Amino acid sequence: MTHPLKTTDDILTKDAHLIQSFANLDALKQNDARTAIVGAEGIHVTDSEGNKLIDGIGGLWCVNVGHGRREIIDAITEQLNTLDYYSTFYNFTHPAAAALADKLASLAPGNLNRVYFGNSGSVANDSAIRMLHHYNNRLGRPNKKKILSRMGAYHGSTHLAMAMTTPGYSEEWDTAADGLVHHLMEPCAYHQAEPGMSDAEFLDVLVEDMEKAIHDIGAENIACFIAEPIMGAGGVLVAPDGYHKRMREITAANDIKYIADEVVTAFGRLGAMFASEDVFGMQPDIINTAKGLTSGYQPLSATIISDEIYDVISEPGAMFLHGMTYSGHPAAAAAGLANIEILEREDIPGQVQVTGKIFENALRGLGDLDIVGDVRGSHFMMGLEFIKDKSTKTAFDADDNVGGKVAKHAQDRGLIARALGNSLILSPTLILDADNIASIEAILRDSISATMDDLKA
């Protein structure tokens, strides 16, 4: 049994009651502005008109092992047949949550051995902050609460996660955490470095910005620094080489906890289970992850904290006053276990080290097109920024919606890509082969050329 709605008209009529996320709701009142996805298999999805489309955004950066994996679906079904629901509140636990926590502790770097499950990346990030605030209260330093985040960041849509996100999102939506979060410079050289600046010089600018913030706010008032290894929703913004290691040294020297928001980057997307250590060579105090943890088959997040933090928040007299009804839901935990089994058995992170590089190089090749100003990212996490004049770096107007135009052309040609203002994001399933990648490259080249024609007209 699926849903009873069969035709596009049926679906879109009922859909008038659904509020889409991150959408121009007014524009979506037109039926032809919405796409109903009704099926998925492997690297493809099918829309309600019967079009088979390459899922170039992996659902939402999450369907890492591809769609329709029987093993995960069977694991979920079997779990629901045995134990449909029980909580991990109070003194209760269950086998799936216990096994997945143990597995994550074995995969996560160093002393990151304690796992708190939630149901979204936003909740993982909020949970990390709540735990650190409690940690500092336990240590008798109630003022050590402020958060260093970064311009360009995306950490989620709960009120606190949004406060840590780049401020643009909150202009008309407010933030519940005024004064709690300080945003450091966006670390993307294409936008922020002075002309002619080397990567190393730009890194020095970013380090200076961090050190100044710590000096001005006072390390004794700062709980943590939160950072995505590569910023995703901000437009796939990549910090200069050595950035995370330097930031790690500075946070450690100032007794500031480092939270790696690996909601997107973990579970193979950059060619490693966790990018912090294997790609960026540093061990944070907390890793937050979601999305690829179950490849999107079930909603699940994990906040993985160090033994050192755990020891303080679990000392005699401390109470863990935090929890969501669905923390470690049995079906989600079973999906996570089955998903990780596939990632390991097929060595998907290892494959991505090869195929992800082919993808990255294919996209970099599009840089020869007139309006492609910058191609950024790594492996299966890539972004294209469109620009009016490459030599002067003159941007298109926001209203030009060049990303939207390219995405529309791409969808008409069989590829889903994600528009973000005048940029385009690609975060496909991790099972693409060289032929699939060549098809994506050809569709994108064609779609960008068609957009250039539109802009001329």
Ligand code: PMP
């Ligand atoms: N952190 C990062 C880096 C993300 O990309 C996202 C979602 N795109 C989130 C947190 C929030 O995750 P969720 O949407 O599951 O709440």
